[in-house]
Amino acid sequence: MEIHENQLLRFTTAGSVDDGKSTLIGRLLFDSKAIFEDQLQAVETTSKRKGHEGVDLALFTDGLRDEREQGITIDVAYRYFTTPKRKFIIADTPGHIQYTRNMVTGASTANAALILIDARHGVIEQTKRHAFIASLLQIPHVVVCINKMDLVDFSEKVYHDIINQFEEFSSKLYVKDIRFLPISALLGDNVVNRSTNMDWYQGAPLLYTLENLHISSDINKIDARFPVQTVLRPQSQDFLDYRGYAGKVASGIFRPNDEIAVLPSGFTSKIKSIDTFDGEVKEAFAPMSVTLTLEDDIDVSRGDMIVKVNNQPKAEQEFSAMICWLNNEPAKPRAKYTILHTSNEQTAMIKSVLYKIDINTYGRDEENKDLNMNDIARVTIRTTRRLMIDEYRDNRTTGSFVLIDPLTNETVAAGMIM
Structure with missing residues (x-):
C-alpha cells in the first residue's frame, strides 16, 4: 500500500499508571532526534536530581514542571516528530483513573491508539476502559503494546497469554484493526529496531508499524454540512449590499448554484458565491473555512446550518x-x-x-x-x-x-x- 511522503498520523497513548507510556514516547522522540537542546538539558537536570544514572525518557512528554517533579503525566501532552516517511502528532494521556477523561480529549481526533499493557500485570480494568473509549470514538487502528517484556524474561508465553486475555473482550469492540507488539520501551526492544531478545517475534517494530498504517479520512464527503459561525456585513462603500455567511465546512462539498436549505427554518436558496481571503473558489469542502453568499435574502444566523436540499440531517x-x-x-x-x-x-x-x-x-x-x-x-x-x-x-x-x-x-x- 502506497504511503504518501510526510502524510500526517495522529495517535494517542493510553494505559494504566506506570505502564510506560511516557517512556515509550520519550524513546520515539529521543531516537528520532526530535528533542530540543533546552528541553534535553531540563530533563537531564531533573533526572540527576531524582538520582537517575541516565536520562529519564519519560520526562520528555511531561511538559509541566509539576509533572516532571512528580514523575506522572497530568495533562494531555502533545508532541510532534517527523521521520522521512511520515509526520506524527502524539497525544500522551494520563494513566491515573481520575484522568481517564483526558483520554477522550487526546483521542478525539486520533487515527490510531497505542494501548500499553504491563507484561507483569496483564489486562486490567483501565485496559478495558481505554479500549472501549477507542472503540466508542471509532479510532480505526489500535496497537496493543505489551511493555516491560524485559521484566518477564522476554517470555513468549506471557505475550500470548495477554493477547488471549485482550481478545476475550475485544470481540465486542468496534475496531477495524487491532495489532499486538511485545516491547521494552526502556531498553528500546521493538520500538525503533527489531529486538534481539525476542527473536520469536517476527512482526515489525513499532515505528515501522506507525509509518505504514493506512490513514483513511474520517471526514464525511457525501453529506454537505455548513454550520454558520457568523454573518458578515462589511461597512465599506464597495460592499454595501454584501451579506455572507462565514463558517467551516463540516463535511461534503459545496459549489456555486447548489440548491441549499437553511436549517432549522427550512428556507431554500442557491449558493451565489464561495468567498475566501484569497478570492472566490469553485468549491468548498471540509475542513475549509469560507464565506457563502446566497441568491436570496433570507434569515440566517449563527447556529443555523446550510445543507443540500436533497440531503438533510x-x-x-x-x-x-x-x-x-x-x-x-x-x-x-x-x-x-x-x-x-x-x-x-x-x-x-x-x-x-x-x-x-x-x-x-x-x-x-x-x-x-x-x-x-x-x-x-x-x-x-x-x-x-x-x-x-x-x-x-x-x-x-x-x-x-x-x-x-x-x-x-x-x-x-x-x-x-x-
Whole structure:
C-alpha cells in the first residue's frame, strides 16, 4: 500500500499508571532526534536530581514542571516528530483513573491508539476502559503494546497469554484493526529496531508499524454540512449590499448554484458565491473555512446550518447519545447544561439515563443510573430548540457535542449521537 511522503498520523497513548507510556514516547522522540537542546538539558537536570544514572525518557512528554517533579503525566501532552516517511502528532494521556477523561480529549481526533499493557500485570480494568473509549470514538487502528517484556524474561508465553486475555473482550469492540507488539520501551526492544531478545517475534517494530498504517479520512464527503459561525456585513462603500455567511465546512462539498436549505427554518436558496481571503473558489469542502453568499435574502444566523436540499440531517430536540461524564461532581437529575454542537449553543438537559456501561464486562447496567466521573452511559438529551444532527458513525463533527455547566463553565461531558 502506497504511503504518501510526510502524510500526517495522529495517535494517542493510553494505559494504566506506570505502564510506560511516557517512556515509550520519550524513546520515539529521543531516537528520532526530535528533542530540543533546552528541553534535553531540563530533563537531564531533573533526572540527576531524582538520582537517575541516565536520562529519564519519560520526562520528555511531561511538559509541566509539576509533572516532571512528580514523575506522572497530568495533562494531555502533545508532541510532534517527523521521520522521512511520515509526520506524527502524539497525544500522551494520563494513566491515573481520575484522568481517564483526558483520554477522550487526546483521542478525539486520533487515527490510531497505542494501548500499553504491563507484561507483569496483564489486562486490567483501565485496559478495558481505554479500549472501549477507542472503540466508542471509532479510532480505526489500535496497537496493543505489551511493555516491560524485559521484566518477564522476554517470555513468549506471557505475550500470548495477554493477547488471549485482550481478545476475550475485544470481540465486542468496534475496531477495524487491532495489532499486538511485545516491547521494552526502556531498553528500546521493538520500538525503533527489531529486538534481539525476542527473536520469536517476527512482526515489525513499532515505528515501522506507525509509518505504514493506512490513514483513511474520517471526514464525511457525501453529506454537505455548513454550520454558520457568523454573518458578515462589511461597512465599506464597495460592499454595501454584501451579506455572507462565514463558517467551516463540516463535511461534503459545496459549489456555486447548489440548491441549499437553511436549517432549522427550512428556507431554500442557491449558493451565489464561495468567498475566501484569497478570492472566490469553485468549491468548498471540509475542513475549509469560507464565506457563502446566497441568491436570496433570507434569515440566517449563527447556529443555523446550510445543507443540500436533497440531503438533510435530522432536526431534533430530543435524541439518544453515548456520553463520557468528565466532571468530578456527579450529574444532577434534569439539571440544565449548555450544549455546544458545531456552532450551535443552547440549553439542554439529560432527560434520562438509559443504562451505564460496565467496563469489566461491557454489559449494560440498568439499575445504577447515577453518573459519576469516568462513567460511560447511554442517555436521552433534550434541548430547548432543534439541533441539526447526524449519527457519530456517519459524521464525527455533526454527531458529537459537549455539555458545559453554566455556573462553573466546566466541560462536564462529551457525547456521541447514536
